[in-house]
Amino acid sequence: MAYAHAAGAHDDLAAHEEHRPHGWRRWVYATNHKDIGTMYLVFAGIMFFIGGFLAMLIRLELFKPGLQFFDPLFFNSLTTMHALIMIFGAIMPAWTGLANWQIPMQVGAPDMALPRLNNFSFWILPFAFTLLLATFFVPGGAPAGGWTMYPPLMLQGGAAFPMTIFAIHLMGASSILGSMNVIVTILNMRAPGMTLLRMPLFVWSWLITAYLLIAVMPVLAGAVTMLLTDHFFGTTFFTAAGGGDPVMFQHIFWFFGHPEVYILILPAFGIISEIIPTFSRKPIFGYEAMVYAIASIAFLSFIVWAHHMFTVGMPLAGQLFFMLTTMLIAIPTGVKVFNWCATMWKGSLTFEPPMLFAVSFLFLFTIGGLSGVMLAIVPADFQYQDTYFVVAHFHYVLVPGAIFGIIGGVYYWLPKWTGRMYDQTLGKWHFWLSAIFVNVLFFPQHFLGLAGMPRRIPDYAVQFTDWNMVSSIGGFGFGLSQLLFPYLIWKCIKHGTPIGNRAWEGAHGLEWELPSPPPFHSWETPPSEAVLAHAAVH
Amino acid sequence: MSKVAAAAALLPFAAAVRADSGWGLLNMTPGVTDISRKIYDLHMEVFWICVGIAVVVFGWMIWSLIAFRKSKGAVADTSLVHNTRVEIIWTALPVFILIAMAVPAARTLVDIEDTRNTELTIKVTGFQWGWNYDYLDDGVNYFSRLDRASDAARQLLSGIDPASVPNYLLNVDHPLIVPAGVKVRLLITGADVIHSWWVPAFGLKKDAIPGFINELWFRVDPDKTGLYRGQCVELCGRDHGFMPIVVDVRSKADFSAWLKATAAEQKQAAANAPAATPATG
Numbered sequence: 001m002a003y004a005h006a007a008g009a010h011d012d013l014a015a016h017e018e019h020r021p022h023g024w025r026r027w028v029y030a031t032n033h034k035d036i037g038t039m040y041l042v043f044a045g046i047m048f049f050i051g052g053f054l055a056m057l058i059r060l061e062l063f064k065p066g067l068q069f070f071d072p073l074f075f076n077s078l079t080t081m082h083a084l085i086m087i088f089g090a091i092m093p094a095w096t097g098l099a100n101w102q103i104p105m106q107v108g109a110p111d112m113a114l115p116r117l118n119n120f121s122f123w124i125l126p127f128a129f130t131l132l133l134a135t136f137f138v139p140g141g142a143p144a145g146g147w148t149m150y151p152p153l154m155l156q157g158g159a160a161f162p163m164t165i166f167a168i169h170l171m172g173a174s175s176i177l178g179s180m181n182v183i184v185t186i187l188n189m190r191a192p193g194m195t196l197l198r199m200p201l202f203v204w205s206w207l208i209t210a211y212l213l214i215a216v217m218p219v220l221a222g223a224v225t226m227l228l229t230d231h232f233f234g235t236t237f238f239t240a241a242g243g244g245d246p247v248m249f250q251h252i253f254w255f256f257g258h259p260e261v262y263i264l265i266l267p268a269f270g271i272i273s274e275i276i277p278t279f280s281r282k283p284i285f286g287y288e289a290m291v292y293a294i295a296s297i298a299f300l301s302f303i304v305w306a307h308h309m310f311t312v313g314m315p316l317a318g319q320l321f322f323m324l325t326t327m328l329i330a331i332p333t334g335v336k337v338f339n340w341c342a343t344m345w346k347g348s349l350t351f352e353p354p355m356l357f358a359v360s361f362l363f364l365f366t367i368g369g370l371s372g373v374m375l376a377i378v379p380a381d382f383q384y385q386d387t388y389f390v391v392a393h394f395h396y397v398l399v400p401g402a403i404f405g406i407i408g409g410v411y412y413w414l415p416k417w418t419g420r421m422y423d424q425t426l427g428k429w430h431f432w433l434s435a436i437f438v439n440v441l442f443f444p445q446h447f448l449g450l451a452g453m454p455r456r457i458p459d460y461a462v463q464f465t466d467w468n469m470v471s472s473i474g475g476f477g478f479g480l481s482q483l484l485f486p487y488l489i490w491k492c493i494k495h496g497t498p499i500g501n502r503a504w505e506g507a508h509g510l511e512w513e514l515p516s517p518p519p520f521h522s523w524e525t526p527p528s529e530a531v532l533a534h535a536a537v538h
Numbered sequence: 539m540s541k542v543a544a545a546a547a548l549l550p551f552a553a554a555v556r557a558d559s560g561w562g563l564l565n566m567t568p569g570v571t572d573i574s575r576k577i578y579d580l581h582m583e584v585f586w587i588c589v590g591i592a593v594v595v596f597g598w599m600i601w602s603l604i605a606f607r608k609s610k611g612a613v614a615d616t617s618l619v620h621n622t623r624v625e626i627i628w629t630a631l632p633v634f635i636l637i638a639m640a641v642p643a644a645r646t647l648v649d650i651e652d653t654r655n656t657e658l659t660i661k662v663t664g665f666q667w668g669w670n671y672d673y674l675d676d677g678v679n680y681f682s683r684l685d686r687a688s689d690a691a692r693q694l695l696s697g698i699d700p701a702s703v704p705n706y707l708l709n710v711d712h713p714l715i716v717p718a719g720v721k722v723r724l725l726i727t728g729a730d731v732i733h734s735w736w737v738p739a740f741g742l743k744k745d746a747i748p749g750f751i752n753e754l755w756f757r758v759d760p761d762k763t764g765l766y767r768g769q770c771v772e773l774c775g776r777d778h779g780f781m782p783i784v785v786d787v788r789s790k791a792d793f794s795a796w797l798k799a800t801a802a803e804q805k806q807a808a809a810n811a812p813a814a815t816p817a818t819g
Binding site for chain 2: 065066067068069070071072073076144145146150152153156239240241245246247280281282283284285286287289311312313316319320323324327328330331334335337338339341342344345346347348349350359362363366367370371373374377378379380382383385386387447448450451452454455456457458459460461462463464465466467506538
């Protein structure tokens with residue numbers, strides 16, 4: 001009924017389009033999924049460069065032993081803020097931006113289900129991050145207790161402490177609202193005939209991610225609120241002297257924190273599952289297995305949290321339980337990697353920039369996955385825990401994992417969004433520089449960790465100098481290479497060559513049935529069964 | 539003299555002696571205890587399994603990338619979208635690989651958690667920023683902090699070349715002294731925030747948590763006397779990077795003599811102190 005109405009009102013909608021806000025109002029009052037998606041992506045890009053700048057300051061201080069630039073407390077602020085900005089400011093908003101742009105187009109809907117909520121969930125973010133970044137200028141400096149915020153150390157924070165917690169509350173509210181919107185859109189706005197098991201895998205990965213977010217963001221909010229009341233209102237949730245338990249915070253935090261790492265990576269699985277079939281000119285191998293693998297990973301993410309804290313002194317049975325559940329994650333993750341490989345097998349492969357990022361994701365994410373299996377082995381983890389080996393591991397899954405997934409997704413859909421093809425040679429330069437420097441940056445950190453260098457230290461013993469220098473050079477190279485990305489996007493918007501509906505020869509999915517750039521209200525009339533069949537992803 | 543040379547050769551950070559040798563530091567130390575060697579073996583076993591998996595998976599990927607290029611005329615086989623048999627195989631096969639890793643890991647873990655029959659108990663308290671060692675049964679108690687030479691060199695723009703400081707950031711004023719060949723139990727706690735006690739050569743680390751007491755034990759091989767170095771590994775504030783751990787492992791006889799002399803010395807010092815100061819137990 002609603003669709004029939006929408007179809008009949010087509011001309012009204014076109015007329016309505018003329019009345020939509022222009023200038024600054026277009027953005028501040030935005031309710032359109034593409035405008036909001038663009039704002040999310042631009043915001044994530046800005047945060048990526050701020051967080052990356054902090055990372056380069058960290059690598060600058062670690063270039064050689066001795067303290068050359070920063071007080072150790074400021075160094076701790078750098079690592080803390082780098083993590084908070086990259087996780088909550090860059091990766092998560094980038095995924096929400098991609099969801100906003102793609103989900104309505106991919107399920108055959110005119111827009112997201114809850115447009116005003118969509119506006120609100122975006123506009124919370126600039127306030128949250130203004131508050132967080134402002135902590136650099138308050139007495140005591142930015143938070144320096146690590147992004148994990150373990151008490152009692154976190155409770156020693158100065159004016160930054162309550163500001164950080166309120167900023168996290170705002171980010172959490174934004175994520176929960178955004179996730180509700182994604183779930184409602186996917187479950188209610190699909191075109192007739194677009195059954196759940198016909199949806200593209202990016203939509204599936206986001207549906208599951210959204211449930212994870214709704215499940216765990218309130219847990220984080222609870223944990224930081226208890227920190228707040230411990231500091232200001234005399235409670236002792238995490239103070240042993242008052243009957244509390246500092247380790248309880250870690251349990252609550254990681255009950256949020258482990259699903260959180262899958263929140264950061266699952267949409268990347270979705271993107272890779274879009275890109276690899278397109279450039280292999282072959283449907284995804286084992287579509288249903290891919291869906292079930294994502295769901296299994298999401299389920300397991302709730303029962304592995306204490307593997308982040310094997311050294312806190314858990315009972316033997318607890319250590320064994322968390323070791324075994326953690327190892328189980330390798331099985332669905334393996335299924336995904338094997339299915340991606342099988343998708344390329346007997347394909348017809350070409351290597352445009354999105355495919356290059358997707359292929360390097362396969363290699364480098366697998367390295368991160370294998371070091372993850374090593375970290376699950378509790379006795380060995382007693383050696384790895386809190387060393388650079390862990391830093392190397394999670395950066396391998398987050399940088400060539402999540403970040404390459406985001407960059408690959410932008411390269412994949414940028415022609416659709418702008419209606420123009422970008423400079424692919426420049427995109428390939430961006431890829432090769434990123435792929436080489438990311439390994440120069442993070443691979444030596446495995447060596448440093450195994451040789452005994454702890455993480456989160458501003459200065460180190462001289463035998464760690466050589467590999468730290470290599471890592472820093474990789475860091476500067478990686479950071480500078482990323483400047484190509486905004487330039488390429490600007491050049492694409494200004495000077496790109498116009499393209500048709502289907503930017504890539506092998507691309508399937510409803511978004512490629514729309515013109516490039518797509519109309520303001522993506523699918524004003526739902527796609528017909530013939531269009532759905534033509535766009536089928538598997 | 540030969541003892542000093544042997545100790546130097548066995549130091550986990552012996553490479554620090556030669557400033558240009560950092561390139562060779564690529565792997566975990568096998569350490570000097572039975573447990574640390576078991577952990578090292580487990581680490582290497584899992585590492586080689588991972589290398590094997592990587593060779594197979596990366597080989598498959600590289601083969602596909604080379605063999606199925608469109609530029610070489612590859613035509614996509616679009617019927618190849620599902621194969622129940624191979625999908626069951628590559629779901630089940632990892633289970634067996636994981637079991638092969640989990641069984642030895644669980645065995646080692648059981649050994650690590652066996653805290654029976656310890657012969658010496660030392661309470662270790664982490665504080666911002668150093669360690670306190672308390673020999674509970676012998677009345678010996680002292681603090682251990684970053685040594686002065688490192689502390690001078692590590693100041694912002696100190697002008698002192700860290701390479702000129704022996705064991706820069708890995709040296710303390712008073713190391714923890716323990717006997718070789720004895721099962722030593724550490725009771726670990728924190729005074730202010732959470733710290734974590736780690737000496738790589740002993741294979742283990744344990745968090746020092748205020749209000750809680752954690753247990754950790756090690757038995758250094760009788761012939762592996764010498765100095766072993768580590769650091770605090772839980773972020774504990776401004777000087778987290780500057781609270782190293784040094785353990786001086788001595789022969790049983792040397793240790794007993796030291797303990798006796800130090801206990802007497804500390805008792806004397808306590809007796810000489812003004813009456814208002816309570817004697818340390």
